[in-house]
Each structure stands twice: as C-alpha cells, then as structure tokens.
Ligand SMILES: Nc1ncnc2c1ncn2[C@@H]1O[C@H](COP(=O)(O)OP(=O)(O)O)[C@@H](O)[C@H]1O
C-alpha cells in the first residue's frame with residue numbers, strides 16, 4: 001500500500017524550502033505527497049521578497065479536502081505565519097483521528113525574513129506543540145519556544161527536556177546553528193526517555209536553504225511508512241546529510257540542497273553520520 005504524507009507549509013518560489021522541498025523529499029522517499037499551502041512567498045536564494053498569507057478558511061479547507069479522502073499516515077507543518085492559521089490548523093487536526101504530526105516550528109528564514117509573526121509564538125506553544133509526535137526546532141527556535149538561552153551541550157539537553165514537558169512526545173533539537181566548527185549534531189529525546197545524538201561532519205557550504213524543511217519532511221515520510229520515531233529521524237539525518245554534502249550550486253545566494261542525492265548516496269551518508277547513545 002502506498003503511504004501518504006502531507007505538508008502544511010508555505011510555498012517557496014525558489015524551490016529549495018517550504019512546500020516544494022517537502023514534496024520533493026516525500027517523492028524521493030517513496031511516499032505520496034499531499035499539501036495545504038498556508039502562504040505564498042516570493043523567494044529565491046537571496047531572500048524572501050514578499051509574503052502573501054492565505055485566508056484561514058482556505059487553509060482549513062485544503063486540509064479537510066485531503067484528510068476527508070486520503071488515509072494520511074503523517075503530517076508535517078512548516079511555515080504557518082499567523083496565530084489565526086495556527087489556530088485553524090490545530091483545531092482542524094484535532095477534529096480528525098490525528099495522524100502522526102511532525103512540527104517544524106519555522107520562524108525566521110536563513111536570510112532574516114520573518115515567517116512567523118511574533119504574536120503567533122503563543123499559539124505555536126499552546127495550541128500546536130502539544131499535538132507533536134516530533135518537534136524539530138533549530139537553536140534559535142528552541143530558545144524562543146522555551147525562553148532558555150542555548151550555548152552549551154547541557155543547555156541543549158535542558159531545552160529538549162523543557163519541550164517534552166511542554167507536551168511534545170519527542171524532540172529533535174537541531175544543531176546546524178551552533179558554533180561547533182567540525183560537526184553538526186542533533187539531539188533526539190522522547191517522552192519515553194529515548195535519547196541519542198546524531199553527529200555528522202560540518203560541511204563547509206553556504207547552500208543550506210531549506211535544510212530544516214527537508215529534514216522534517218523526511219521524518220514525516222518515514223513515519224507514514226511505519227518507521228518508529230527514532231528510526232525515522234535517523235534516516236532523515238542520512239537524507240539531509242546526502243542533500244547538503246552534494247549541493248547543486250544553484251542561484252547566487254544560499255542555494256538549495258540536493259534532494260535526489262540520497263537515492264544514490266544513502267550508503268555513503270550512513271557512514272558520514274555517527275549515532276551516539
Ligand atoms: N553545514 C552543515 N553541515 C552538516 N549538516 C548540517 C549543516 N547545517 C545544518 N546541518 C544539518 O541540517 C539539519 C537542519 O539543521 P538546522 O540548520 O539547524 O535547521 P534549520 O534549517 O531549521 O535552521 C540538521 O540535521 C543539521 O545538523
């Protein structure tokens with residue numbers, strides 16, 4: 001049976017992040033991709049030039065159209081932009097037999113543009129986060145959600161624990177933004193007490209546009225296909241490692257990653273990632 005995954009996120013005209021990255025990732029991993037678009041961004045590798053948020057009713061009706069007809073195994077959320085959209089998404093998802101939910105709490109694009117209004121952070125914390133099967137913040141997002149400052153390894157542990165206390169069933173706290181020069185490592189922690197670190201060599205590249213979107217979409221694809229949470233995040237780390245290490249050098253700014261690298265290079269990527277229990 002074909003597994004169905006869904007993304008609820010913003011459109012990136014440049015194709016490296018958002019809905020476009022998510023659907024490419026679903027496709028590469030063999031999950032059938034469906035979507036609900038929350039906002040249309042005019043974007044390229046140089047930055048976000050315009051944001052047009054859709055009406056909440058339209059976002060909700062896209063979600064209902066998909067969930068009323070397909071058996072969706074897992075959903076991921078990306079750019080949700082406003083408190084109204086978060087409220088509409090959370091309320092709608094709760095009215096269904098909730099599939100597994102990966103929340104990528106997208107806040108600020110790599111170029112600095114805001115993809116979540118400040119006033120919407122409260123709704124993200126209180127309405128959406130408690131529905132998460134897995135939440136995947138980067139360091140600045142985890143700081144905003146927890147109110148903690150994250151510098152050291154123990155700060156990372158504390159913040160991940162706080163996110164579990166706030167209601168997420170599991171957390172991957174991504175380390176792309178940390179000042180670890182040689183490696184990029186992500187901490188996985190679950191409410192059941194599973195804990196491990198995924199460490200890869202830090203790749204010296206400016207082409208990291210959409211890494212978080214791609215990573216969370218890979219997790220959703222694998223959850224839809226029946227992987228456990230821990231197996232899904234490990235495979236997603238291999239996917240993003242292959243995608244970053246084999247960049248496409250497109251555009252003149254922060255270019256996209258290579259979504260089809262994993263197809264040929266998954267064995268290589270596995271060797272490049274260390275799982276530390
Ligand atoms: N330069 C890099 N080299 C290797 N892995 C990276 C690099 N930058 C980010 N990653 C990995 O990409 C994923 C996304 O991380 P991050 O950049 O922190 O998130 P976001 O895109 O949400 O800001 C994580 O698995 C992280 O470890």
Ligand SMILES: Cc1ncc(COP(=O)(O)O)c(N)n1
Pocket residue numbers: 009010011012017018019041043078079106108109110111115208209210211212213
């Ligand atoms: C529509 C949309 N969604 C998410 C991101 C975040 O991606 P990144 O953090 O790599 O800029 C983005 N730039 N655009």
